[in-house]
Amino acid sequence: MILPTIGFIGLGIMGRPMARHILQAGYPLVVHSRSRPPIEALLALGAREAPTPAQVGTQCQVVITCLPDDETVRRVWLTGDDPALPAMTTDTIAIDMGTTSPSLTRELAQYAQSLGVAFLDAPVTGGQWGAESATLTIMVGGDPNAYERALPLFQTMGKKVVYVGESGKGQQMKLANQIAVAVGMLAVAESLLFAEQAGLDLNLTVETLSTGAAGSWAMENLGKRIAQGDFQPGFMVQLLQKDLHILLNEARQTATPLLGSALVHQLYTHLERTGEGRLGTQALIQALRRLSGEGA
Amino acid sequence: MILPTIGFIGLGIMGRPMARHILQAGYPLVVHSRSRPPIEALLALGAREAPTPAQVGTQCQVVITCLPDDETVRRVWLTGDDPALPAMTTDTIAIDMGTTSPSLTRELAQYAQSLGVAFLDAPVTGGQWGAESATLTIMVGGDPNAYERALPLFQTMGKKVVYVGESGKGQQMKLANQIAVAVGMLAVAESLLFAEQAGLDLNLTVETLSTGAAGSWAMENLGKRIAQGDFQPGFMVQLLQKDLHILLNEARQTATPLLGSALVHQLYTHLERTGEGRLGTQALIQALRRLSGEGA
Numbered sequence: 227m228i229l230p231t232i233g234f235i236g237l238g239i240m241g242r243p244m245a246r247h248i249l250q251a252g253y254p255l256v257v258h259s260r261s262r263p264p265i266e267a268l269l270a271l272g273a274r275e276a277p278t279p280a281q282v283g284t285q286c287q288v289v290i291t292c293l294p295d296d297e298t299v300r301r302v303w304l305t306g307d308d309p310a311l312p313a314m315t316t317d318t319i320a321i322d323m324g325t326t327s328p329s330l331t332r333e334l335a336q337y338a339q340s341l342g343v344a345f346l347d348a349p350v351t352g353g354q355w356g357a358e359s360a361t362l363t364i365m366v367g368g369d370p371n372a373y374e375r376a377l378p379l380f381q382t383m384g385k386k387v388v389y390v391g392e393s394g395k396g397q398q399m400k401l402a403n404q405i406a407v408a409v410g411m412l413a414v415a416e417s418l419l420f421a422e423q424a425g426l427d428l429n430l431t432v433e434t435l436s437t438g439a440a441g442s443w444a445m446e447n448l449g450k451r452i453a454q455g456d457f458q459p460g461f462m463v464q465l466l467q468k469d470l471h472i473l474l475n476e477a478r479q480t481a482t483p484l485l486g487s488a489l490v491h492q493l494y495t496h497l498e499r500t501g502e503g504r505l506g507t508q509a510l511i512q513a514l515r516r517l518s519g520e521g522a
Numbered sequence: 523m524i525l526p527t528i529g530f531i532g533l534g535i536m537g538r539p540m541a542r543h544i545l546q547a548g549y550p551l552v553v554h555s556r557s558r559p560p561i562e563a564l565l566a567l568g569a570r571e572a573p574t575p576a577q578v579g580t581q582c583q584v585v586i587t588c589l590p591d592d593e594t595v596r597r598v599w600l601t602g603d604d605p606a607l608p609a610m611t612t613d614t615i616a617i618d619m620g621t622t623s624p625s626l627t628r629e630l631a632q633y634a635q636s637l638g639v640a641f642l643d644a645p646v647t648g649g650q651w652g653a654e655s656a657t658l659t660i661m662v663g664g665d666p667n668a669y670e671r672a673l674p675l676f677q678t679m680g681k682k683v684v685y686v687g688e689s690g691k692g693q694q695m696k697l698a699n700q701i702a703v704a705v706g707m708l709a710v711a712e713s714l715l716f717a718e719q720a721g722l723d724l725n726l727t728v729e730t731l732s733t734g735a736a737g738s739w740a741m742e743n744l745g746k747r748i749a750q751g752d753f754q755p756g757f758m759v760q761l762l763q764k765d766l767h768i769l770l771n772e773a774r775q776t777a778t779p780l781l782g783s784a785l786v787h788q789l790y791t792h793l794e795r796t797g798e799g800r801l802g803t804q805a806l807i808q809a810l811r812r813l814s815g816e817g818a
Contacts, residue, residue, distance in 0.1 A: 328720075386730075388730050391722065398716075402717040403731050403735075403736045405712050406712075406736035406741060407735050407736050410709040412705050412781075413705035413706040413709055417699070419778070420773065420778065420780065423778050424697075434684050435702055438647045439757070440699045440706065440739070443735050443738065445738075473716075482814050489781060493781075518777075
């Protein structure tokens with residue numbers, strides 16, 4: 227069987243291992259990135275390089291982006307120099323695997339449709355570790371036939387691939403996920419703040435609270451890091467902030483009040499101001515400690 | 523081996539099955555309650571009845587209470603007619619298994635000490651189902667020797683018994699637990715509110731979000747109930763409100779701001795006002811829906 231040629235644009239901490247899994251599954255891979263080291267690493271494994279997004283679009287049956295923000299997504303696909311979408315041919319598939327505004331997603335999907343190109347939104351959860359180990363959860367919106375065609379490709383990168391609905395719905399599911407992540411982090415941080423002020427042992431608290439109705443992935447994993455004073459990122463404050471910014475803009479458009487998410491967004495804004503935006507999201511407890519007058 | 527005689531005061535939805543487990547483990551049991559049906563049920567299984575808390579105190583080596591609020595706790599142990607504590611003899615153990623203010627706990631423990639009685643605070647989590655199936659988590663504060671002596675008794679009611687520290691620390695651990703429960707419920711409800719407003723299928727959302735970084739006991743169990751429109755209690759709003767009230771009073775004494783817990787407390791206050799205090803805690807989403815202008 228001849229596998230289609232895949233293009234991959236955006237080789238950051240997520241994109242790089244994701245592209246590698248595609249290549250190692252046997253797909254011909256064409257890559258493009260502004261930074262050299264990940265390009266070199268993938269060329270060494272057999273990928274080819276294209277000098278512009280348009281060249282990726284011309285050469286591939288499927289083009290994937292994994293980019294940091296809306297502005298870059300818009301530029302690479304549509305409005306920059308030599309963008310990818312206008313260069314793609316009929317019946318190819320464009321896939322955005324970053325976290326992007328649902329409204330921008332729908333705009334790009336509509337333009338793609340006018341070219342006969344299917345545009346899928348397929349944001350992921352699972353973080354760097356999930357990307358490395360190909361255990362991501364991938365939430366896909368867009369044309370269901372294109373989804374079926376792309377499914378084997380998604381399966382090289384993820385363990386759980388879910389078709390969510392029409393264009394933009396993958397991004398909306400990702401935002402629902404980030405609400406639970408952000409407010410769930412507040413649940414853990416506020417609980418442990420109270421516990422430490424009461425003089426309770428934090429390791430014992432995390433262990434006691436992990437198994438019952440208070441239990442969560444965050445309590446077990448990030449609560450434990452808080453107890454150990456470890457603020458290294460799993461997932462960085464500034465990346466969650468980018469997602470919460472998209473979320474709150476999106477919710478504003480439908481006049482949906484999100485009391486918890488907005489509160490957590492503001493607390494993390496404090497950490498960005500103090501230069502702690504590159505810490506892990508569990509550093510939320512530092513903001514709470516300062517509110518309680520501790521000089522942490 | 524001759525087992526000590528146990529007294530049990532307060533036979534509500536939690537106390538009744540807990541007392542039954544003690545009886546069925548072979549301990550002689552003396553019960554006291556204001557309501558007849560649970561008394562009758564336990565008498566039929568071999569318990570004896572005492573007409574006052576003081577009579578329970580006189581007859582037993584260990585006295586347990588499982589009562590609804592601080593006022594009742596104070597009255598039954600100390601300030602009511604024929605209270606239990608002054609009737610207890612040296613070297614016996616008094617145990618409060620309800621959720622009680624840490625400050626009241628310390629006050630009762632101090633008085634008990636003056637009588638040569640050990641007072642343990644041993645609040646539980648796991649709800650009615652945990653009480654029925656003897657799988658409660660029990661968090662114990664107070665004298666460590668008394669804890670060791672009472673441990674076999676706790677093990678008849680709970681699966682996980684944790685010694686937390688000196689008097690009051692069991693109650694503080696319980697409050698830390700309730701913070702994670704309450705704010706974690708907001709994480710689930712706000713996430714599902716956004717999802718339904720985005721037109722996502724709620725069952726699919728709960729399933730997708732349950733396994734990763736957004737996952738929690740609440741998402742899996744109460745998120746599923748929300749998706750099914752089921753607001754029957756696991757744990758009632760008004761009972762969580764009682765605990766949050768204790769929590770916020772306690773935090774006020776140390777000037778500890780608890781932004782998330784206070785927010786959730788206020789949202790649940792809305793549900794109490796609308797006569798929904800006896801629904802399960804997952805009804806939080808109803809308050810959020812109304813804030814979004816839905817007539818739910």
